[in-house]
Structures are given as C-alpha cells and as structure tokens.
Amino acid sequence: MIDTLPVLAQTDLSSLDTFLQMLVGGLALGTIYALLAMGFVLIFKATQVINFAHGALVAIGAFFVAIVVLDFEIPGRWMPGAPEWLTWSLAAALGVVAGGLIGLLLERLFIRPMVGEPLFQIAILTVGLDIVLRTIVDDIAGLDGRPLADPWGIATARFGNVTIPHTQLVQFGVVLFLMIVVALFFRSRTGIAMRATAWDQEAARAQGIKVGRIFGISWFLGALLAGVAGVFASIFPRAAGVSSATAFVAFGAFPAIILGGLDSVVGAVVGGLIIGLAESAASIYLVQFSSVLGSGFSAIIGYVIMLLVLLIRPYGLFGTEEIRRV
C-alpha cells in the first residue's frame, strides 16, 4: 500500500521488480483481510449473526497486546534472559487470547439472550456494541495511539530488488500457521460439531451438541483472529500503534467477505487475498491516472470488484447456493 510508494516513485512501472513488490504488499494486506474475513465468516456460519462489531474486536485484540506487552510486561518480567522476540510473541499471544475472551464475553452477555430474536435486530445490536467498544478503546488508547513495541521495528529484508519488512515475514508465517490450524480445527470433534450446528441447529442439538457452547467457541475464535489481524495492522509498516483508526481495517475486509461468499471460510481467504492484491496493484499502477480517478482510488477498488462480482455471482465466489440432490 502506501508504504511501498516512496521506493517505487522513481521505479519503472512495467518492471518485474515493481510487480513483485506489489505482490508482496498485496499479500501482506490480503492476509490481514483474510484473517478478518475468516473470523467474520466463522461467526456468521455458526450463529447467523452479521457481526458489525468485528472492527472493534480488531482494535481490542491489538489494544490488549499493547497493554500486556507494555503495561504489564507479561510474561517478560519473569523471563529476564529470554530473547525479546520470544517474550513479545508470548505477550502478543496472551493479548490476542484476551481479545478472544472478550468475544466470548460479548456472546454470553449480549448475543445469547437474543437467540431466537430476528437476525436483523441482533445485527443492529452488534452495531451498538461496535460503537461502545470502539469508544472505550479510543478513550484509553487515545488519538495518538499506543505503540505495540514489537522487536522487529522497521527492519527490512531484501530479496533481489524486493524489500520486505521483517514484520511482514513474521505475519506471513503466523497467518499460514493460523490457516492450517483453522483447517484442522474444522476436522476436529468440535469443528465438525460447529459445521453441523451451522447447517441445522435443531438436528445438531438432537445429537447432543451443546449449541450455546459452539456459539461461544465461534465468537472466541472470530475475535481471536480479528485480534491477530489487529496486531499486524498496528505495527510497521501499516501504523505506529493501535489507535482509533485500527478498527477501520475491518471496512477493507468487508468487500473480501462479500466477495468470497458470506458462508465460506475458503472464500474468505481467497476474497481477502484478491482484495488485498487489488488494493496494492491499484495503489501502484493506477496512481498515474490519479487526475481522472482521484488520489485514493485504491481504498475503493475492493468495493468496485465486489460490485462487479456480485453482478455475476450474487452469492459470492465460494458462497453456496445450497447443496441439493437433483
């Protein structure tokens, strides 16, 4: 995105290096969107709730990491000799899990009592939750934001003529790991129960599956993935810390969710990557047309793609119409 621009301002737009740099930037952004979309789809599939508070969960996850790392120094204070990347990673994991627990708490306190109410009302409830949570985070984090103090800082690696920040290398690894974990989770006992619940709640209950527990788990996982996305959205090169702007990453992920299809986790990943790459490409290749398109076109390219795809496939790229025996 923007971070790659200064380097590329004087480079040749038709060169391979520019393309590769665009690809890296697009993947970095796309994987953040993919995490967000996965969490969103997870919650939607299991509970049919459109979670407008997902942006707030992004900020909360990152915010907890800032608190755990900086304010409480957990677990660093008990590990004096340990390398910084280790203590930071552990603290980040703790903070993200804490963000997941907030998701669990929201489900228990606000969503659970609404079970059986019209879905539209629950969606509106999440809008309210979003406003309240964001206000709280804004209040504490402030407009200037809180740095996450990650150990990688602004260090970059060079592969040929392509520059990749260390943070993004870490990000690629973490996202890949999480995707594998989620894929395995869906084949586990609880994961199958979750998919069964998503398909037919009553039949799932008839098998002895505790649907309420499944709801809680899906909110926990959704919030956790959102928190991870929030962490990577709050460090170099995206931002200097968690602030009131962090939650808005979710707006970028929205077209990814719709594009992939609301009810497909695979679609969420693919949609996220497509939108991320498109934004990255637009920010580089469409800059030359800025007199026509305006300067911030990359911010809306995702929505343009979403609209175009919806014209052809209203249920998204991977969204199921419905499996039916013919």
Add this chain to the structure above:
Amino acid sequence: MLSVENLEVVYNDVVLVLRGISLEVPDGKIVALLGGNGAGKTTTLRAITGLLDVHEGDVTKGEIYLDGKRITHDDPSERVRMGISQVMEGRRVFAELTVEENLRAGAYTNRNGGKVKKAHDRVMTLFPRLKERRNATAGYLSGGEQQMLAIGRALMQEPRILILDEPSLGLAPLLVQEVRDIIVEINAQGTAVLLIEQNANMALSIAHHGYIMETGKMVMDGDPKRLLKDEDVKEFYLGLHAGGEKKSFRDVKHYKRRKRWLS
C-alpha cells in the same frame, strides 16, 4: 425403561397439543406410536428429547422418567448422554458434511475412543451402503441412503432407546421394508425402539406394543395383533372396510362415521 406420565404440552402458551398422554417403552422392546397428522406424535418426541424450546413449546403438566429418574426438564445433550437418541422426521442429515463427518457429529457426546470405534463398526455392518459412500457429501445421497445415515448417526451415540420419527416417510415400498428390517435388527442387538409412524401396517408388524394417538390424546393401546384387527384401526389407518376388502375413498365419509375407539 422410558415412561411418560400424563404429559401436557402447550405451544406459544396457548396451543394445547398434548392433553395428558402416557406411554411406556420397556427395555429391549419395540413400541409403535401411531396417529394421523397433527395428533401430537412429533411433539411427544420433542418432549422426550428436550427439543420443545426451539418451537416455543412447554411441558405444563406431567413427567418423563428414564429408569425412574425424572428427566422432564433436563438438557437435551444430557438426555442423549443418558441413552435417548432420536432420528428426526425428514432425515435432517448435515448435507454439507461427508457421511463420515455426519457420523462423527453423531458421536459428539460419545468421547470414549473405543466405544466410538465399536459404534462405528456396528453402523458400517448394518449399512454397508454407507461404508461405500463414507466420503461422499451427505447432501448428494439418495433419500434411502440419507435415512440410513440419519439412523446410523443416532446409533453412534450407542443409545439404549432409539426414537424414530416417520422413518418410512417418502421412501419407496422396498426401502420401507429395508428400514423395517433394520429396526428389527437394531432392536435384536438390545436397543429399545419407539417407532413413530403413519404407516400403521409397517409399524404394527414389528412392534411389541402399540399406541394410537388422536388430537393430543392416547385413544387406544395394546397388543399390535389386536390393534390390527380393530375395526377403527382397520378403517382409519389401514384403509380397509369392515369386510376386509379395500374401500373406495369416495365411500369414506369421515364426518358421518363416528369413531368409537373401543378398547
């Protein structure tokens, strides 16, 4: 033994659906529960398995006991754990999951690896067809296969009492026979069966005891052979005239013919 005593169920606080019904399912027996549309058969099932709440239903009177223990208001998953499993009307398989995953979803409460394996083997022997199609997406199975899967899924819970809600619904006559034979086989392996049916002939041919419901009440119960001979059962459930020959639908004037339900 499962026993239902004077059960009264109300939907939406106003619609009285069950008006004090009682029934018993002794260990190791097949019990048939017959009745027309809207008699309250499925409501009885929901009350026994604890799924009334999603339909805004409530047990307002009466109790349900399993081996003398009151389970009227227990959690549905608790009841599954205690050994009451159900095969819901219309099969309700998890269409997006594979056959194997459907079975694993069925085994959710069964956390003992050895037991799950045993239950799985049993299902695979009972339904060789499922074994062939174990990796197929359940939504693409034929109706008969889906019914087998729904029964197999319930068997993964190793139930003591299996409740089947209209397992013959929408199946070809040959498949109905197959389902019947499987129910007998399951019962022979020691599982008690409560068979809810509209197909009275099929149900009464294998049951050890039969109940007949109408508009929320038990109107008759007894030995299936005796029920099959009853004039009212013959006329209203088997479509036979008093003489035994088939009767034209034209001659069945429901409103003129008063049921006696003499038992």
